Every structure is written in C-alpha cells, then in structure tokens.
Amino acid sequence: MPTASHRFSVSSIAFLYALLLFFTGAFLFPGTNCAQAGSKSEGWWLDGSWPHEHSTLEPHQDAVFGRLENGLRYVLLHHGSPKERASLYLNMQVGSLMETDSQAGIAHFMEHMVFNGSRNFPPGELIKYFQSIGMSFGADANAHTAMQETVYKLQVPTTDMKVVERGFVVLEDFLDGALLLEEEVDGERGVILKEKTARDSESFRASQRRVRFLLSGSRFVYPTIGTEEVIKGADANILRGFYDAWYRPELAVLIAVGDFDVRTVEGLVKKVFAKAGPRAERPAIPAWGDMRLKGVNAYYDRRSGTTGMLVVEAIHPRRHERDSLAVQRAMLDEQLAAHMMQARLMTLANREDSPMLKSFTYFTEAFGQMPDARMMAMPRKGRWEESLSLLENELRRALEFGFTKPELMRAKKFFANYFKQGVKRELSRDNSDIANEIVLCMNQDRVYQSPQQTLDVFTPMLATVVLDDVNKSFRSAWGAGNRIVSLSGVDLKADVSPEMAILTAWNKAARAEVKPWKGEAEVKFPYLTVPGKPGNVLERLHETSQAAPYTYQRIDFANGVSLLMKPTDVEKNRVQISLEFGPGTVSMDDRGQALARFSLDVLNQGGLAG
Secondary structure, eight states: OOOOOSSOOOOTTSOGGGGGOSSSEEOOOTTSSBOOOOOOOTTGGGGOOOGGGGOSSOOOTTOEEEEOTTSOEEEEEEOOSSTTEEEEEEEEOOOGGGOOGGGTTHHHHHHHHTTSOBSSSOTTHHHHHHHHTTOOBTTTEEEEEOSSOEEEEEEEEOSSHHHHHHHHHHHHHHHHOBOOOHHHHHHHHHHHHHHHHHHOOHHHHHHHHHHHHHTTTSGGGSOTTOOHHHHHHOOHHHHHHHHHHHOOGGGEEEEEEESSOHHHHHHHHHHHHTTOOOOSOOOOOOOOOOOOOOEEEEEEEOOTTSOOEEEEEEEOOOOOOOOOHHHHHHHHHHHHHHHHHHHHHHHHHTSTTOSEEEEEEEEEEETTTEEEEEEEEEEOTTOHHHHHHHHHHHHHHHHHHOOOHHHHHHHHHHHHHHHHHHHHHGGGSOHHHHHHHHHHHHHTTOOBOOHHHHHHHHHHHHHHOOHHHHHHHHHHHTOSSEEEEEEESOOOOOSSOHHHHHHHHHHHHHTSOOOOOOOOOOOOOOSOOOOSSOOOEEEEEEEOSSOTTSOEEEEEETTSOEEEEOOOSSSTTOOOOOOOOTTOSTTOOHHHHHHHHHHHHHHHHTTOOO
16 A cells, blocks of 8 residues: 655755754755745635746746646646656645544545545556556555645556556546445555554654644644544545545646656646546635744653754744745745854864764744744763753854855855756656655745756846845744744753753853854865876776676776776766775774774765765
C-alpha cells in the first residue's frame, strides 16, 4: 500500500539546515522556481485559481497551464530526464484540515481507499495492471496526505501513449470513481491501524507534545493519521461523505512532467478528465485556530536517550499574501539575513571552546502558514545554559546592531551563484523532483517559474539589496511578539522546575552586554599551490572492451598516480571527483589503520571534504 507521510513537501533546493525541522513545516528558498505567497481565512486556496492569475509574475514559459470546464486544472511540462518516463501527479488540495472532529483521519483513510477498487479497476485489479506494465508500489505508485493536500503519484513509461492514457484513467478514478466498498474499508482498517502504530515513535510523540504546547486550541495539533476511535469506527458511508464533499475537480490540479509531446498529452487529459464533476455540496471548513503565545515561553521535554537540542524561535500568526515581486524581494532580504546569521553561528560552533556541537538558523513557515524564525543548537554535554546564552546574545546582537557590509557581500555572492547553478542543474533533475516542486508552488500559492526566470528576477534584485533592508527584514521576522525557548534531550536536575530553569538562564543571558559583531579574520586558502607544469605521462589507455557507455580512459603518470576518466550524460554540467589511496586499510597494521582514521578526521574537519 502506498505510504502516507505526515509532512509538507520541502523544496528540493532548501537550505541543508531546514532538514532539522522540529515539527512539520514548509520552507521555501527564494527562487524555488516558485514565488512566496498569501487574508488569513481558512482555505484560501479553495477558489480554484492559478497563483499567476493574482500576480504580475509570469509562470514557467514552457509549461502548459490549462483548465477544463469542470474546473480541473492541469500543468504539463516536457522534461527529458529520465528518458521515456513521466511523472503523473493528482494534487488534491484537500487534507486533514478539512476534517471535523468526528472525521479525524478520514482524509488519510481516503488516500488508502482509492487504491482498493474504482470504476475502471475493481478491487485487486489495479495492482495487477501496474505489475503488467512493470510498475510497483512505492517506487512507481505512491501517495501522501498532509494537512492541506493529498497527492497521488505515478511514474509511467512514455514509449506507449496508451499507457500514459491509462495512467490518467487511474488518477481520474481516484478523483471521481472510487467504489469505497464496505468489505474493502474493513480490510484497509487494519493496515491503517498498523501504520498508526508504526508512526507512534518516541520522536513522533515528542513532536506532538511540542505542537500541542505551541498551538494549543488549534486544529494543527491533530496528526494527519487521525484518532484510533475514528479509524475503528469508519465505514463506507463516512468515507463516501468526505469523498463526495471534497474530491471535486475544482480542487484538483493534475501535473504531468516527462518525456512526451505536450499537445498529445493535453488531448489525453481533456479526453479522460472532462467527465468528472462534483457529487455533493462542499461543506464549510472548521475554524483552524492560530498562534496565541505572547512574551517569553519555556518548553521542556526530557526525551531520555535523544540528542540534546535547543530551539529559540518567534512564531507569527497565520498569514497569506498573494505572490508578487514585492513578496519575492521580501523573501530575498529575509533569506540573506538568515544566511548571514547562519554563518555567524557556524563560526561560533566551530571554535575550540564552543559550548555547542552545531548550530543552525533559518526562516520557515510552520504548517505552511505561520512565519517562524528559528535558531537551533546542539549543546555539548552539561553546557546547555552556555549554549542558550550564546543564542540569546547572538540574536540580540544581530537585532540591535545588524549585519555588516562584508557579510552581506558574501551572502550576495552565495545567492548569485546559487541561482546560476539552478539553471545548470535543471536539465538533469528528475521529473518527479520537478513535479513535487509544482505541487509545492500550487499549494502555497506561488507562481511556478523556470530557473532562468528565477535567475532573471533575482539577479537585478540582488544588485539593489542594501544592508538597511536586510536588517529590517531580520527584525521583522523576529518581531512576532513572542519567544519560545525549547530544550529537549537534556536531563535537567535543578531545585526548580525545568521551565523555570530555562527562563532563568534566558533572563540571565538577556542581562549580558552585547557589542557589534567582530568578524573572523580572513583565512588564507590552506591548500597546496597549483603546480607550474603538468606531470609526465607514461601511458594513455582508452578502454573499449565493452560498448558505450562503459568505456573509459586511463592515464598513468610518472609519479605513480593514475587518472581514470569516464564521460556520462546523466548530470549535465557536473563533474564527480574521487581520490583513492593504495589498497585501503586491509593491508595495514593497527597503527596504520589508526593513522588512516585520524587522517580522514583531519580531512573532514579541515573543510576539504564534501
């Protein structure tokens, strides 16, 4: 059965430090080939419109955006990687936020049930069909349910357009033809309960406790998997009621990215999906609630046996802004500030006497709706108070004195190169990666643009960024009127409550004087100089004993070094280099193996390793 993930999609080009999200969120890098969006009303995306219909930003110049008479929208894009394959996604803009209390978990239950019998595929027949064309669940057929979306994903071959058409028939059945037979509901119930048990880990429970603290009284505290009571009590009537109310063509976005002729595929979309229609009245959405915390709030979760983690954040109430050039500029200013703050924290964490093992900062959106400014640190054992003091001081230093011109210059160079590399990477990206990005754009009300459009938008924008704007953006991001200071994975032994100990440490740090940032001295490039002349070649060998693409060239140098070169068209404009020494550690004695491990540690921590 396809797995469902309790998450929001995170753009493939997000910062590495966004991987340490403490609870479900969505993060968009400026130039995620879709621009940031946003009325605070529930379900702003339910009007069935395109993000670019509300923006002056132009959508991807090569993508075909269409809408059928029944309201179903589609995005079609030719992309040749991998060859003769296509990603077909049905993005239902329906998730667990549409549920009432008595339906908690039904959106996820529905994701399972559409695979268990439909108009064109009776129970058991869909799996047989997938197998007949070489597809398998997980790799080629999958789905996920989140709070705002349920996305069905197929990977199909494009050598036969009848297979592509049949893939559309499968997705149209998911939208409009699910049978929802009572015996299939009973059979799937156990699968879902088993999945719920599998998810019920220590880290999942910890994340739920934290969400309940942050967003008490809101619907965001309910996990997508639902409640055991609702899952056990669900029947075909309950599922049918949700399905007919919410699985509607105007809430569906079909996405096809792959190695195909776009006009041919568009004809198939019109042929297959035109008959879908609403089957019931769409109900009102339950009120979702919002962030309500003010002032400084402490949160503690011992979570014995886990890595210690400190989080300092400011979370704004929900907001939604329609995409625009101004919104993109605001995002750029914000992310430039985050990049500079990250550089400071990395400098501090790398100092020999640092109380932190690692530290991160970034701006995200909790559940894709609440702007969240975050600093995180992994404190060394017994040094959480010092780590917290460092975070408080550095945050206050940046808020009071701002960043410096040299810091901004380096951040600009980073982003300028990043956007250029995005253009070079595009041809070699997997079509599923692009399809996921389109889903993210549609569900966050962002205009989907090409990497070249992104480069064209942000290059002149970068040139006009000034330090005052970036500093104002940083202060605005942290100006939510609250501070949430969280500590987990540390066993606090104090005479007061853990929360009081955290607040005491925070208040003590807040009394310390801070001065403007003094940057680290520029470090000379620490590696060997490039030799003045090339090495002497002893022999050149072109290995052709096997047919292309398994041919390669070998060059032996006089100093004993051998160079192996193998061209490939898998990733355009990229080169992978590896260096191997001798036969490895097998032939070494204990002392030699210890020295080898030490050498690798020096290499990894010296900045040369990937």
